[in-house]
Amino acid sequence: MLDLEVVPERSLGNEQWEFTLGMPLAQAVAILQKHCRIIKNVQVLYSEQSPLSHDLILNLTQDGIKLLFDAFNQRLKVIEVYDLTKVKLKYCGVHFNSQAIAPTIEQIDQSFGATHPGVYNSAEQLFHLNFRGLSFSFQLDSWTEAPKYEPNFAHGLASLQIPHGATVKRMYIYSGNSLQDTKAPGMPLSCFLGNVYAESVDVLRDGTGPSGLRLRLLAAGCGPGLLADAKMRVFERSVYFGDSCQDVLSMLGSPHKVFYKSEDKMKIHSPSPHKQVPSKCNDYFFNYFTLGVDILFDANTHKVKKFVLHTNYPGHYNFNIYHRCEFKIPLAIKKENADGQTETCTTYSKWDNIQELLGHPVEKPVVLHRSSSPNNTNPFGSTFCFGLQRMIFEVMQNNHIASVTLYGPPKPGAHLRTAELP
Numbered sequence: 578m579l580d581l582e583v584v585p586e587r588s589l590g591n592e593q594w595e596f597t598l599g600m601p602l603a604q605a606v607a608i609l610q611k612h613c614r615i616i617k618n619v620q621v622l623y624s625e626q627s628p629l630s631h632d633l634i635l636n637l638t639q640d641g642i643k644l645l646f647d648a649f650n651q652r653l654k655v656i657e658v659y660d661l662t663k664v665k666l667k668y669c670g671v672h673f674n675s676q677a678i679a680p681t682i683e684q685i686d687q688s689f690g691a692t693h694p695g696v697y698n699s700a701e702q703l704f705h706l707n708f709r710g711l712s713f714s715f716q717l718d719s720w721t722e723a724p725k726y727e728p729n730f731a732h733g734l735a736s737l738q739i740p741h742g743a744t745v746k747r748m749y750i751y752s753g754n755s756l757q758d759t760k761a762p763g764m765p766l767s768c769f770l771g772n773v774y775a776e777s778v779d780v781l782r783d784g785t786g787p788s789g790l791r792l793r794l795l796a797a798g799c800g801p802g803l804l805a806d807a808k809m810r811v812f813e814r815s816v817y818f819g820d821s822c823q824d825v826l827s828m829l830g831s832p833h834k835v836f837y838k839s840e841d842k843m844k845i846h847s848p849s850p851h852k853q854v855p856s857k858c859n860d861y862f863f864n865y866f867t868l869g870v871d872i873l874f875d876a877n878t879h880k881v882k883k884f885v886l887h888t889n890y891p892g893h894y895n896f897n898i899y900h901r902c903e904f905k906i907p908l909a910i911k912k913e914n915a916d917g918q919t920e921t922c923t924t925y926s927k928w929d930n931i932q933e934l935l936g937h938p939v940e941k942p943v944v945l946h947r948s949s950s951p952n953n954t955n956p957f958g959s960t961f962c963f964g965l966q967r968m969i970f971e972v973m974q975n976n977h978i979a980s981v982t983l984y985g986p987p988k989p990g991a992h993l994r995t996a997e998l999p
Contacts, residue, residue: 578676579615579640580665586710586752589642589656598752599762600653602646603866604770605635606897616640623891626975629925633891640664647761649925651889651901654761656750666748680745682706685713703746705756712756715743766809769797773830775868778886780906780983781815786967787906787983789817790884792829792868816872818985822879825863825872832863838873869902884983888924892957893979894947906981909966910934922981928963928972939963945971 581589588597594608609619622634628648632655635644641660646653658664666674673688674680685706695704695715704715717740751759764774779791791813798808814828837859858876862885865871873883887899906922908931920934932939942961948954960979963970969982 578663578665580667582670583666583668583711583748583750585708585750587750589658589750596644596653596656597765597768598653598656598750599764600768601764601774601900602633602635602651602653603897603900604768605644605646605653609635609637621891625892628890628892628975628977650761652761652764654751654759655756658748659746661745661748674745680713682715682741682743685745704743707754707756709754710751712749712751713745714747714749716746717743764795766797769795772796772867774900775870775902776811778868778870778902778904780886780904781817782907782909785986787818787884787985789815789820790870790983791815792870794829794868816881816884818881820881822874825881829863829865829868832872833866834864836862836864838862866898867900869899882985886981886983888978888980890973890977890979892975893960893973894955894957895979904981906968908934911937922978924978926978927976928970928978929976931970935965939965942972 579591581591583589586598588595590596594612596605596608609616616637616639618638620634620636620638622636624631630648632648633646633651635646637643641658641663643655643657643659644653645655645657658666661674661680664674665672665676666680668688671688672678673684678684689708689711692706692708695706697704701714702717704717706713706715749756752762753759773794773796776793776795778793780787781789781791792815793811793813796810796812798810816825816828820828838861839859860876860882861874863872863874869887869889871885871887872881873885874880875882886902886904887895889896889899889901901924903924907919908922910918910920922931940963942963944959945962946955946959958974960974961972963972967984967986969984971979971981973979
């Protein structure tokens with residue numbers, strides 16, 4: 578049985594690990610993977626058709642804990658303990674819930690001190706006792722007690738005294754004064770762990786298509802002092818097609834991983850002269866997982882030829898490998914009454930809406946089916962790749978965008994050589 582310390586408006590954890598409000602989803606999953614012998618039977622709950630309409634939930638079924646992540650920014654918003662019989666809980670080092678100590682209203686009052694009277698919710702048949710950043714829900718002993726605590730009782734007062742002996746059914750840790758209005762806080766400095774994160778990524782474009790990325794980056798101060806003295810640093814960096822490997826390293830720092838392409842599965846769709854030419858060396862990716870960005874370099878020139886932006890939607894094959902990239906892409910709209918106008922595509926745009934903005938259907942997609950080996954099946958199914966304005970949009974079956982690949986302008990040398998042919 579887990580023995581955990583409760584810190585209102587901040588965290589739930591022990592000396593080995595801690596779930597902190599504002600923590601990115603990937604870090605919480607990393608904690609669960611590292612301690613898989615102790616924390617078992619974890620479920621990932623999400624809406625397959627509308628992933629933005631419901632929180633993303635990690636359900637620790639063996640320990641009676643739910644971690645609720647904001648559907649948009651994918652940071653920890655609420656920590657819920659829904660079965661207090663499966664876990665030991667303490668506050669300031671003193672247990673208020675264990676096999677020997679029942680979490681009654683008297684025990685909560687003794688451990689946490691005075692607060693406002695409890696609020697009764699007739700629909701749930703529960704009393705809610707609220708502290709700042711912490712709420713307890715109490716189950717009534719019998720259904721017959723419920724009418725006495727209706728909100729219209731005692732001259733319309735909704736806040737009433739919780740009956741003695743009532744025990745906690747659920748506990749919530751969140752940011753702010755209200756569980757209903759709470760939002761996931763910004764990422765705490767303790768979660769940066771030396772990494773750089775992207776607050777936003779703007780796609781830059783010229784007359785022909787995308788030309789590069791402008792990234793607004795977040796980092797914790799890396800001075801020699803203690804973590805308590807560290808401050809959030811915000812800065813902007815831009816990278817462009819044609820930038821050298823050294824340019825990118827000086828702008829964004831070292832990648833988390835370098836991946837060499839062994840084969841190009843899209844080569845079959847390229848013009849016929851290129852199909853038969855075997856590559857002497859492999860292009861390579863810089864994978865920036867915390868930015869949600871991949872950068873492809875040409876093997877011969879070592880210059881940027883492609884950017885890949887990842888949205889990290891649940892239900893995609895690459896889910897939880899990358900952090901969500903909060904991108905904005907200007908699209909050129911070619912309508913009769915809107916020549917030269919641009920519309921913005923974001924991480925949360927749906928493909929149907931993009932096609933409506935364009936005012937014309939896009940060509941038929943290429944079907945992409947990922948799997949780790951030829952014998953394995955992908956449980957999430959195929960995705961569809963649509964080409965548009967030197968970009969490829971990978972679209973999931975629920976109409977959300979899984980990734981966007983940006984291509985640089987075609988090499989001018991290729992056009993010159995074609996023009997010089999007799």
